[in-house]
Amino acid sequence: MSLLGGIRPPIAVLSVLLLALAGITALTLGRAGQEAVPKAVKTSQQHFAEDGAIALRASIDESVTDLTRSAELFSAGDPVPADAVLDKIGSVYQKWMGTAVVEISSGKLLAARGENLPLTAIDRGGLADKDGLAPRMVRMENGETRLLSFALLTWKGQPQQLLVASSSLRFPGISLGKVRAIAVVDEGGDVLSTDGIPGPEQVDSDRERAEVKQADGQLKSFAATAAKKSRTHPIMAKEPGSGGFAGVSGSLTGDRYLGQRAVAGYANLAGSEPGESTAATRLGLSVVAMVPVAEDPTAKSDSAFGLFAAGALLLIGGLTVYLLVRTVQRPLIRLFLEGRRLTRGDLGRPVSVPRHGEAARIGAALERLRRQLTGEPAAPQERRGRRGGLGSRTLIAVCAVLLLAWSAPLLLLLNRAGDSVDVPQQMVSDQRERTNTLTDRVRRALNEGHADLTSVASLIGDRTEASDMTKVLESTLNQHTRYKSLYVLDADGKVLAKAGGDPRSPSGKGPSSQLIHVIDEGSKEPVIIGTAEMQGRQGAAVVGEFRIEFLNSLLKRPGLGEVRVVDTKHRVIGANTGYLEFEDLPGGRLEELAEKSAEKTGPDQSVTPRGVLYRDSGDLKIAAAAPFDGGGAARALGWTVVSWQPVAGLAIPEYTYQNRTVLAGMLGITAAAACLGWLHIVVVRPLRHLADQAEALADGDRRTVLYPRHHDEVGAVTRSLELIRQQLPTGTQRKRDGATAGLAGRN
Template sequence: MVAMSAGPRPVENGFPDGLRVPLVVVGAALALLMAWCVLALPAAGQSGGPQVVAQSQELLVNDLARATADSIGDVAGDLSTAGALYTVHPDPSPAGTLAAFTRSIPQALGLALVHRSSGVLLAGTGEPVPVESLPSKDVDRITVNLVRDQSGATVVLTTAPLPGTQWLVLVTTGLKIPATTLSGSPAEALLLTTPDGQVVKSRGSFDPEYQRLVTTASANAVTAAGSVVGEESTGPVVDGRRTTPIAVYAPILTGDPARPLGLNLVLVGSAPAHGAPQTPVETEWVAAALAAAVLITLVLIGFGFVLPLRRLRGEALGGHHRRRYRLREATIVSAALRDEIIPVRRGRISARTLVIAAVAPLLVCSAVIGVVARETVPTVPDLVVQGERGLAEVTAGALRDQLSATLSDLRTFATRANGEVASLKPALDNLIAQNNRYRSVYVTDAAGSVQVTAGRAPLRTTERPPAGSGLHQQNTAGRIPVLYASTPLPDHSHVLIGELDVTKLSSILRRSAGNGKLVDSGLRTLASADGYRAFDMLTDQALRQSVTDALGGVGRPGTDQIDGEWYVVAAATVTGAPSTDPLRWTVVLQQPLTTLPLPDNVVRRYVLFAALAAGALALLLLGWYHLCFVRPLRRLSVAALGLAQGDLKTVIYPERLNEIGTLSECLDAARRQRIPTAAPSVPMLV
């Protein structure tokens, strides 16, 4: 055995070259991960309660707020279209002008015609319009404001300049809360509030004790949608348990770009004070399994790899205790240093195999935990399922309002469409510009031939238009669904047709979470929140059954497995208006359970993170040891074999300044000592 104690000791670097450095660094990181699992996983499993219920209602309230904004914006579109028609057949008298606008805006509570510069009231009809509440009479575009009428009620005041005149048209309309199911828990009331918390309209039972919560929600709603939770266990008693009050809010945004109107939609209700706790085993087994795998990995590397190599290094530097090694490379290097015969490899393990086998338990454990977490189906409270039904109803209601408004637009347009058909071109262009629900609007003759058009080229095939006015679906196959509204013009020889933009219908479906579809009575897809092919059939039995139940008048939301993934499924029919009832269209929503704000999903994400972090640390440990120690050690064992076989010429250089480098220097010192010394020369005597 070659001892190097007499000479200078080889230099060895610290981080990241020491044999113990990876074990300490990765071991500390794994210990922190285990501590996080022990503390965070049980806490996540016991979370829930009011906050989860409130978050599950945020999408519903946000969709309701958008539907409210759409109903307010429809008045502005009607005003614009009526103004464009006025330019076709202007009436010089204020009374005649106001009468034309009255026919164009049936939802108006009151209308007024005002002189822009003087503010003098020229004509009025319906309820008195609060002209004095108009912020500014210097109006060059359509504006929407909240004002109070003479009775003190809050109304919407829409103002539009009349082209070619110095007149302003003022329209007041009432506030409307879109219809949706209020199951009593968590929803008790839907409120329209001002930023200071004043309730201007309500639907449902509103407990005045919640006013402080409503004020907070109204103030927060100025910036974005969200929810607030009141003091725990201060709400009413439901099923013998005290509940916690919640308020979910969203601002009403109008215009393009959207701006706050100064009105908020607030859902007030109550939720269970405590969520259903998870069983501790569901989280504790993860921490226990990872801890066991971490311990096995660290022990195998520490005692099977690090300790033998450090002992071999100690012997190479001058130790006198010869040891037997299970590592094949350590046995070869030890024999080469002592100039002994290298023993048979039987019963020994290579360094590479040992490190891989040591890290394997942690990698396998991480993979198993990740797979189990992905396959776990979260428990969905009934309140969340019912919230999905409400979301489907709101989406169906928004589509119904858009479809009804389409037919109403055309009917209103037709009342003023007198004279030559060609003269309607500017008004048709304005109708397209002010209402993005249309892809094209045109006038046909009795045979269906297009006479004048605005927007894109018509998709509808030429055929005799349907009698009367209504909404229609022309095709059940093809590249694009042809959906349109039609109404006859006063001359009874021409028909006004407006084709619906399927992209607009899809944008309403995209408001809801998950994947929403609009299907006809034959279960064919007409529009979808995601990419789709027109008239794709619903093939999944759960979706088909949900649509069938909705068409039968019994909506049954629930959870179902679709293509290997679990969803909350709910459906609602686009009915409730005479124009939409004959269509028998249905909205069906499917939202993945993994996207819901549930405690089970929080635990699932935490477990997936722990599995991913443990697997990444295991790979880091494997790569660190393999690159810095295993590969240099294997090359050193090859050099040791060559030395044992008599190769004294190949210099053995240290690759890194660590324990393996020290062994390389010791082995090279042994090589140099075995080089035979030349005999001294004898002088020749003359």
């Protein structure tokens, strides 16, 4: 018999699959009860830490790039005094806490701005090494950690100078809410900076001091664990098939904090692509975000349904296998044995004929053939075909109905999550805060882009040669991927120099008075243009066109759902998924949410990000909107970031229970369809065809050769019938034997 053919393998595989499914059902549905802290909340804290890591990595890399590019542009021109260098840098960028210029050979401080820098910690002799200019962390006298960035100023005929800038390891624009804390952690697990936890001097009562001490201790405990886990390789740290964040991230659960359970997410600083190394990623830093989460005191795991469903499957599966064995397998094996007995010449005993279906028809045909071989007359009660009873196809259909009776309710009816799903408030808060953080990231990215344009305009200065201006523009374009094209326009709109793509500013017009604006030229994407005036050039300006892909790449955040950037008219400018240029938001509710978030309230006329949970006939959705808030050139745009995602996609207990129930039903239907379909193709169809051939042979068809389709029980019965056919006399032989007998009688 073949390994995969025959009657036994499909039934055996079905038995094993049903037994395994019963065990899976008992375990998974039994463990799918409510959790004290839902997995969705833990995953949300992980995504929050990833947002912090992305923002910190981008800030550090941007700072290093800006400092290096500024130094290169200064070095490309005539020598400039150290004070002038720092003044120009300070007028364009306000990101550094302190800057200084040091003569490398002597170590002399030539100029300084801002806070005093620990210049004695700089190894001037190692600056020529490959990593000599890599940023490094130093500890200040007040205990705070600073990140020092370096760049070289080189002019022909003058000693080399070192441009140094310091920045704090704090998160740019992270929205923490009221009770969240976030920290930067080094490779050893030491906390380098924290936000969200007040200092002991900022609280009054002893109870508050105790809470601050407890929070600080819990955060340090999370930091030590996160630093250890962050050293794991990203491939080993992630579940197979998971995507999104390119680095190592996860969630942690701690002790009770502020009367609630402390939950944290952690993520290391990783590049935007797997394996990518940047100045920030080489520092070995990690981010930990901690928040107290209310536990559900009624949460418990109920295994009754899982055990009941598993028991029902065992009962139905046992009945199904019994029917298949009793009505299909045993009769076919009996036919196989009877056919082999007849081919060996044992014709003395009548054939044991099964009761039902095709096996009964074949058995009756074998009995008729046995009588023909022995010369016995046909029995009076013998009927052609014995078609009474259930056929094999009917039995397969009955087994399918039995298994479907167990699978269909699980797939379609039981454990449905309705409108009453308990969505943790923390999920709504996280959606709001993460959207606000993303809004600030987009605003800062545009501000950084305009600051670069201002820096380029300042460095071009009074250069009038197109080749000199083009060289500066190309250098900037190569170092920053945010621009599609850079060019210099005079007051009449004439292009004096350009780099990258063709200018798309309105032809015949001078530079725009708006620092950043959007034009709609009927193309497939909006055109975002930044303009920086060149001082002393009679209205000339440096213009940069931002790549829309750069804006859309900022919006790709795991666990945030669909994200749209809309203008003041709620028209879509950018998105993390496909969209049409200047299309409206999908649905009036989202437009209303965006409009309310942009309303100025309070005495300071500030805007407030909003988060809301929509319930609409079982379709639950978390949405949030956050408008641009803060300074910079991008604030005048008035854009709003809107995000939303269905609650059904979150790991909330009710949906987890529903999904596991549906999965059990799908597995049951799949197992039934696979095994019963296998049985029908391999056994039932050949058996029906063989029954017709056996009856035709018993009715006198001696010319049709019987070929076995498979090397299994049905094939063995077919071979037996073929051997019997060869033993039966043909019509010509019968006539010849009759004529011979007549001549013998006359003689």
